[in-house]
Amino acid sequence: MLKKVLVSGASGQLGLEIKDLSSSFNNLDLHFFDSKSWDITNKEKTKSIFDEYKPDYFINCAAYTAVDKAESDIEKCYEINANALHHIAENCNLYNTHIIHISTDFVFDGNKNIPYEENDQTNPISVYGKSKLEGENILSNTSNSFNIIRTSWVYSKYGSNFVKTMLRLAQERKELNIVIDQIGSPTYAKDLASFILENIINLKDKNKEIYHYSNQGVASWYDFAYEIFKIKNIAIKLTPINSDQFPTPSSRPKYSLMNKNKLNSDFGTIVEHWKESLLKCLQTLN
Numbered sequence: 323m324l325k326k327v328l329v330s331g332a333s334g335q336l337g338l339e340i341k342d343l344s345s346s347f348n349n350l351d352l353h354f355f356d357s358k359s360w361d362i363t364n365k366e367k368t369k370s371i372f373d374e375y376k377p378d379y380f381i382n383c384a385a386y387t388a389v390d391k392a393e394s395d396i397e398k399c400y401e402i403n404a405n406a407l408h409h410i411a412e413n414c415n416l417y418n419t420h421i422i423h424i425s426t427d428f429v430f431d432g433n434k435n436i437p438y439e440e441n442d443q444t445n446p447i448s449v450y451g452k453s454k455l456e457g458e459n460i461l462s463n464t465s466n467s468f469n470i471i472r473t474s475w476v477y478s479k480y481g482s483n484f485v486k487t488m489l490r491l492a493q494e495r496k497e498l499n500i501v502i503d504q505i506g507s508p509t510y511a512k513d514l515a516s517f518i519l520e521n522i523i524n525l526k527d528k529n530k531e532i533y534h535y536s537n538q539g540v541a542s543w544y545d546f547a548y549e550i551f552k553i554k555n556i557a558i559k560l561t562p563i564n565s566d567q568f569p570t571p572s573s574r575p576k577y578s579l580m581n582k583n584k585l586n587s588d589f590g591t592i593v594e595h596w597k598e599s600l601l602k603c604l605q606t607l608n
């Protein structure tokens with residue numbers, strides 16, 4: 323049977339990758355809303371959309387993702403990443419809508435040195451991370467039917483991201499300093515989009531479960547930049563630096579690699595290595 327699916331934040335990286343793939347999923351009747359057609363903090367609009375569509379699934383790709391700006395824009399960040407989920411969950415409960423909500427590795431403090439599991443202690447060290455954790459908690463306390471998928475270091479041919487920033491900077495400079503003491507894993511938004519659409523029905527069967535999703539392998543930002551320029555055959559001098567040499571308004575976890583064993587055992591999903599996925603993404607970029 324055709325399942326009706328609403329997608330918020332449809333003009334972001336993940337939203338656009340889901341849109342691109344949507345025609346391959348003829349069991350899904352997908353409806354996309356950008357921040358103009360649906361501001362998720364607008365309670366009346368949220369209610370009217372749920373009243374109209376009565377969806378089977380809701381994929382929440384909307385988020386406040388400007389990690390540094392969030393440090394001085396706290397209220398707005400919490401409105402979008404946390405508070406909006408109250409009334410979204412209430413509407414979803416009313417129509418028996420299953421929520422697929424995207425969260426982040428930034429819910430962790432980065433003090434571990436082996437990959438984070440879903441049940442590990444959270445302890446965010448930034449406003450963005452705290453707001454996303456609050457969003458997770460609101461869903462857990464309010465929603466009858468949801469999954470949380472935590473992801474990290476997301477990039478795509480769309481939007482602003484590390485890959486596109488590196489390619490732009492390479493046109494402007496001959497040398498770059500890149501942070502080497504933050505360890506995690508990049509995630510190609512198209513891979514995550516494909517996982518969600520392929521498993522949307524199975525996800526509902528794993529009600530209230532949290533999953534970690536990033537590409538396989540481990541990287542520092544330096545490794546990531548190095549691989550981007552290697553694949554693109556761009557000659558540029560890269561100098562590894564530590565985070566304290568590149569101060570930013572927001573703190574970031576030093577280590578945020580996520581363990582994907584649960585994803586693998588529940589869905590049989592083997593996520594591609596980040597270098598393979600990066601190659602695919604770069605083939606779509608000039």
Ligand SMILES: NC(=O)c1ccc[n+]([C@@H]2O[C@H](COP(=O)([O-])OP(=O)(O)OC[C@H]3O[C@@H](n4cnc5c(N)ncnc54)[C@H](OP(=O)(O)O)[C@@H]3O)[C@@H](O)[C@H]2O)c1
Pocket residue numbers: 330331332333334335336337356357358360361362363382383384385386387402424425426427454472473474475476477481482
């Ligand atoms: N990007 C990363 O590195 C990263 C890492 C870990 C987790 N995540 C999570 O992954 C998810 C998808 O991220 P992404 O990279 O696709 O983010 P993105 O490219 O920044 O897209 C987020 C989208 O949310 C929209 N949005 C913002 N406020 C909204 C509101 N009030 N109502 C409706 N839409 C709103 C934005 O629209 P406007 O542009 O029009 O404001 C934007 O299109 C998010 O939950 C994010 O927290 C991302």
